[in-house]
Amino acid sequence: MILIACVDDNMGMAFNHRRQSRDRLLNDRILTVTQGHTLWMSPNTAKLFSDVPDRVTVSEHFLEEAAPGDYCFTEQHPVGGMEERIEGVVLYHWNRRYPADLYFDLNLSAYTKTRQTEFPGSSHETITEEIYTK
Numbered sequence: 562m563i564l565i566a567c568v569d570d571n572m573g574m575a576f577n578h579r580r581q582s583r584d585r586l587l588n589d590r591i592l593t594v595t596q597g598h599t600l601w602m603s604p605n606t607a608k609l610f611s612d613v614p615d616r617v618t619v620s621e622h623f624l625e626e627a628a629p630g631d632y633c634f635t636e637q638h639p640v641g642g643m644e645e646r647i648e649g650v651v652l653y654h655w656n657r658r659y660p661a662d663l664y665f666d667l668n669l670s671a672y673t674k675t676r677q678t679e680f681p682g683s684s685h686e687t688i689t690e691e692i693y694t695k
Contacts, residue, residue: 562601562627563649565591565634566665570654573661575637581659583609584682590690594651595632602634641666647695654689669693 568574569581588609591600599616601623607613620626624640627633629648640647650672652665672693682688 562624562629562646563598563632563651564640564647564667565595565632565651565653566640567636567653567655568665569657569659569661571658571661572665573659573663574635574665575663576660577662578637580636581661582655582657582684584684584688586681586683587653587685587688590680591634591653594690599628599631600634601627601631603636603638606634606636637663639663639666641668644668644671649695650691650693652691652693654691655685656687656689657685671695 566574573581575581592614599618601618601620603621603623604619607619624633624635624638624643647667650667650669672695674691675694676692678690679687
């Protein structure tokens, strides 16, 4: 699977069981990046999208159910310990610091950053996209 996550400057993902932030243009970008592939997410994450395409699969157990080559958008699920299943990572940086009590816990030392792109969001001046491959 290819993991998608949004993080702040300290790799924080969520605070008090809630996502740190959200951005409408980032959601559009995720749908574009994953075009042609199955995109898995939790029911809570699916609420971010006003129109969920047929290729999006919503499940409480999305990280366990995704097949090789599928994308998984995680917001509030630890992924450390799943390294054998993760083929790549797409990280979106908010380029801000938010309160956090859940952090992105995947060690990226086994991955190579192959691309970094910045784009404007709807609620964030700049969002940084980093693509990592194993």
